[in-house]
Structure formats: C-alpha cells, structure tokens
Amino acid sequence: MGWSRPHYASEREPDAVPSRETTSAATTLGVLPRARTVFVMNDELLLHGLVHVLAQADGVRLLGDLRHTADLGDRLRALRPDLLVVDVHRGAALADLVAGLDPVPRIVVVIDGEESPAGTLDLIHAGADAIVDRRSSSAELLSAVARVLDGQTALDAHSANTLIAELRSRERAVEADYAGILTRREKEVLALLTEGLDNRAIATDLFISEATVKFHLHNIMDKFGVHKRAALVSAALRGRI
Structure with missing residues (x-):
C-alpha cells in the first residue's frame, strides 16, 4: 500500500463533527466535515501507514490511536469518535468493541485477508460500514473512508473477493448439510x-x-x-x- 510513518493532524483545529444521521452529501474527503477519528490496532506498522494516509485528507481529524486492551471500551466512550478505524478480524470481536458506544461511530475495518480468515460477512453483520484489506492502495482506502463519511458503505476489491469466496463457501457447506439429511x-x-x-x-x-x-x-x-x-x-x- 506504500504507507509510511504518521503525520498526526493537529487536535487544536476547530471541530465540525458529522453525526451518523446527518452527513454532507459530498463524495470526497476534501469537502466533508472533519470527522473525529480514532484508530484501534496493535500492528504499529499498519497503524503508522494508515494514519499517514488519512492525516493528509482534510475530512479526518485524529483524536488518537488505541490498542486492544481491557479498558478499550471505556476509552472509546470517553473519546466519542465519529469514525473508528479498527483491525479486528471476527464479527463477534467487533460487536463487543462497539457495544455501549453512543453514538455509534462509523466503522472502517482493516483486514488481512491473505494471512487469516477475514470473516467479512460476520464483520458486516456486526456493524462494519467499510472493509479494506491491508494490501489495498491508498486510493482505495481514501475512497472507502469518503463513502463511509458520506453515509454509504464500501468494500475494496480484495475484500469484495473475500466476501464472494465466503458466500460461496457457506453455500457449499449448506449444500453438504442438505446432502447429509x-x-x-x-x-x-x-x-x-x-x-x-x-x-x-x-x-x-x-x-x-x-x-x-x-x-x-x-x-x-x-x-x-x-x-x-x-x-x-x-x-x-x-x-x-
């Protein structure tokens, strides 16, 4: 993806907070209100690359980056982000993470579909607004975030392929169950x-x-x-x- 070390956006800039219900109809980050953004991931290299890319976009204001710790839910409730960029891989983990958050932020999940089963469909059921594979380009990441901030959903090309493979796998499993009866x-x-x-x-x-x-x-x-x-x-x- 060509991500490099982060350049954090200043937190002294004035807030223009977009709610989940009321968002500009703009389709590019450059004309969207600045979304209060929190990153949650343990992979430092991935974190630095993502922050570097999104910090260059006018539509994102970085509040901070967190790790998957026991007090993560409390810290998210205190920060009240508009946008959450997270690296969970299972739907149950995502559902637990956002439980109790009010308002619920828009959620971009970054997966590694090459090294581990992404559980893409489970992530969608759990509340992911966009799923982006870490192998994707910066342009795809920015496009996905722009769509999410505009109230839409998004899948990059890798994640779309992963989702299709999951659906086909589940269909084959159902067919096998049918044959078994x-x-x-x-x-x-x-x-x-x-x-x-x-x-x-x-x-x-x-x-x-x-x-x-x-x-x-x-x-x-x-x-x-x-x-x-x-x-x-x-x-x-x-x-x-």
Whole structure:
C-alpha cells in the first residue's frame, strides 16, 4: 500500500463533527466535515501507514490511536469518535468493541485477508460500514473512508473477493448439510430420478415397490421444501441438493 510513518493532524483545529444521521452529501474527503477519528490496532506498522494516509485528507481529524486492551471500551466512550478505524478480524470481536458506544461511530475495518480468515460477512453483520484489506492502495482506502463519511458503505476489491469466496463457501457447506439429511435409499432414488427414470423404472432398478418410491420422493421433497418432481430434479441438477 506504500504507507509510511504518521503525520498526526493537529487536535487544536476547530471541530465540525458529522453525526451518523446527518452527513454532507459530498463524495470526497476534501469537502466533508472533519470527522473525529480514532484508530484501534496493535500492528504499529499498519497503524503508522494508515494514519499517514488519512492525516493528509482534510475530512479526518485524529483524536488518537488505541490498542486492544481491557479498558478499550471505556476509552472509546470517553473519546466519542465519529469514525473508528479498527483491525479486528471476527464479527463477534467487533460487536463487543462497539457495544455501549453512543453514538455509534462509523466503522472502517482493516483486514488481512491473505494471512487469516477475514470473516467479512460476520464483520458486516456486526456493524462494519467499510472493509479494506491491508494490501489495498491508498486510493482505495481514501475512497472507502469518503463513502463511509458520506453515509454509504464500501468494500475494496480484495475484500469484495473475500466476501464472494465466503458466500460461496457457506453455500457449499449448506449444500453438504442438505446432502447429509438424506438417507442412503433417498439418495439412490434421487440419483435415478435425475437420470430421467420414472417411478416404475426406479422401483425395478432398486428392487422396491412403486409405492415405496413414491414414499421416498415425498420425504425428499418435504425435506427440501419443493412440491413438484420437476422442481426437485432442477434443484438436484443445479447442484443445490
């Protein structure tokens, strides 16, 4: 990202505090009110680089940088930031961090999606307004912060890829769970059904009665919430079952 050591903004400059509810419709940091900003991260190099980049933007006023300590919540409540830039990696940790903050600041989470599972979807559920991977460019960081201060949400390119991978992984896990709820015989019936066999042919192939085939098909459709053979076959062929 090319981040270097920080140049902290002066804290003597007058406040023009944007609330979460009322924010300028501007889309660049240069014309936004100066957001009271707190950084929370233990990685010194990452912290210095982020502060260096954001301190050059007119829309951010640095209040301070904190570490993940036991009294972090109390210190944040005392500072009452408008913008929180934090390096948590799990949604639960972020939810705990912002619990009790009033007003709730806008939150930019910096992740390392290359070295650890980012839990991007969990972070979004926990309240992240933007997620930026530490491998991203300074321009992407500034763009994400600008969007957040303008009341929007943002993902940089790396984080968007991470989110897509997470969603696909969860979908595969759900599909595996679905497959696990079928009995061995139900799987056999479903496999033959997707090959185009009718009930009589399935019964003949499995040496069971047509009534038993109907019974298994009824159970399969009930488990997956479909009510027609065509819908069941379509779902199975698309890999949804």
